[in-house]
Amino acid sequence: MGINHCRSFVPPVRTLMGPGPSDVHPRVLAAMARPTIGHLDPAFIQMMDELKSLLHYAFQTENELTIPVSAPGSAGMETCFVNLVEPGDKVVVCQNGVFGGRMKENVERCGGQPIMIEDEWGAAIDLDKVEKALKTHADAKILAFVHAETSTGVQSDAEQLCELARRYDCLTIVDAVTSLGGTPLNVDEWAIDAVYSGSQKCLSCTPGLSPVSFSERAVKKIQGRQRKVQSWFLDLNLLMNYWGSGAKRAYHHTAPVNPLYGLHESLIMIKDEGLENAWARHERHHQALRAGIEAMGLSFTVKESDRLPQLNAISVPQGVDEAAVRKRLLEQYSLEIGAGLGSLAGRVWRIGLMGYSSTPKNVMFCLGALEAVLCDLGAPIEQGKASTAARIVLS
Numbered sequence: 001m002g003i004n005h006c007r008s009f010v011p012p013v014r015t016l017m018g019p020g021p022s023d024v025h026p027r028v029l030a031a032m033a034r035p036t037i038g039h040l041d042p043a044f045i046q047m048m049d050e051l052k053s054l055l056h057y058a059f060q061t062e063n064e065l066t067i068p069v070s071a072p073g074s075a076g077m078e079t080c081f082v083n084l085v086e087p088g089d090k091v092v093v094c095q096n097g098v099f100g101g102r103m104k105e106n107v108e109r110c111g112g113q114p115i116m117i118e119d120e121w122g123a124a125i126d127l128d129k130v131e132k133a134l135k136t137h138a139d140a141k142i143l144a145f146v147h148a149e150t151s152t153g154v155q156s157d158a159e160q161l162c163e164l165a166r167r168y169d170c171l172t173i174v175d176a177v178t179s180l181g182g183t184p185l186n187v188d189e190w191a192i193d194a195v196y197s198g199s200q201k202c203l204s205c206t207p208g209l210s211p212v213s214f215s216e217r218a219v220k221k222i223q224g225r226q227r228k229v230q231s232w233f234l235d236l237n238l239l240m241n242y243w244g245s246g247a248k249r250a251y252h253h254t255a256p257v258n259p260l261y262g263l264h265e266s267l268i269m270i271k272d273e274g275l276e277n278a279w280a281r282h283e284r285h286h287q288a289l290r291a292g293i294e295a296m297g298l299s300f301t302v303k304e305s306d307r308l309p310q311l312n313a314i315s316v317p318q319g320v321d322e323a324a325v326r327k328r329l330l331e332q333y334s335l336e337i338g339a340g341l342g343s344l345a346g347r348v349w350r351i352g353l354m355g356y357s358s359t360p361k362n363v364m365f366c367l368g369a370l371e372a373v374l375c376d377l378g379a380p381i382e383q384g385k386a387s388t389a390a391r392i393v394l395s
């Protein structure tokens with residue numbers, strides 16, 4: 001293969017309003033361009049300590065074992081499962097979208113036995129069904145579910161699900177990849193045992209890191225395992241020697257130094273804004289987008305009480321080629337929105353308003369671009385109303 005034509009890669013400038021990654025703030029990119037230092041350098045170790053404190057704040061937890069896994073959200077998911085699920089363990093897994101299905105895969109690969117509770121894609125997890133399953137399977141050890149289903153734009157009631165799990169003596173594994181920083185998530189108050197997230201959704205850092213946090217109950221289970229964790233890289237017993245408090249920072253793997261600068265900076269920005277303010281911002285911009293979308297005559301796929309403010313699933317009107325719309329948005333407006341997945345493929349657009357992408361400017365830009373493209377394609381929409389409707393919410 002010829003390489004003579006290869007030059008430095010200069011990506012196009014996009015506006016990212018899909019299911020992630022979200023736009024990365026220039027401050028985060030600038031932090032990542034700072035000089036690389038050794039991952040055992042005292043200055044770096046001090047930064048790691050701050051990073052842990054900032055994650056405590058973001059997760060609203062005092063869990064000692066709170067660290068960023070050096071890999072994307074899927075690795076955070078895997079960290080939770082490989083450490084907590086032992087061969088033969090029964091795990092009740094809720095599935096109402098793509099990511100619950102991946103949880104099932106994880107349980108199976110750990111030699112566990114998944115008990116699946118399925119809900120329609122686009123609906124929240126049904127608490128009654130979960131309770132029934134926990135009653136029927138009294139020997140279940142873990143309840144696993146997705147707090148914010150990015151594939152469908154649905155939020156489930158994590159607080160109630162965790163309470164159910166405790167009542168039936170189960171640990172909880174919670175996917176908070178899209179909820180962290182975007183919507184209320186109170187790890188200690190809700191007594192979540194294991195939670196994982198991602199750097200590239202509402203934290204607006206670059207992809208590739210997965211913050212995780214484990215309760216004391218979870219740590220006890222991990223330390224009392226009969227068998228070694230099947231993954232060497234994700235074995236928390238080993239990682240604790242690297243990230244743990246007072247740990248000797250023994251070499252485990254080379255931390256991704258510059259990406260961690262980026263995560264540190266993005267968490268500083270959330271601290272400065274205030275978590276509650278960040279949650280309120282995501283809600284406000286969701287409401288503005290919603291007003292515009294509805295003024296255009298389009299509708300949301302998910303019922304109001306289950307909607308995820310940072311990920312808006314919009315039903316594609318009859319006769320409109322959803323892929324053609326996304327293609328035009330990208331080519332003409334350099335705007336990325338997401339397609340539907342699984343049973344929603346071809347039927348919805350997914351508009352992300354995550355982290356630094358959740359701004360009044362993006363709401364107005366997206367509504368304008370979407371309206372223009374839909375008009376060009378002859379779609380039957382109300383013209384000229386969306387931006388006024390959104391502006392009223394924003395002002």
Ligand SMILES: *Cc1c(COP(=O)(O)O)cnc(C)c1O
Pocket residue numbers: 020072073074075077099146148149150151175177178198207208
């Ligand atoms: C994005 C996402 C993941 C996977 O994260 P990656 O960083 O892509 O590995 C897992 N769960 C949910 C709910 C997500 O939105």
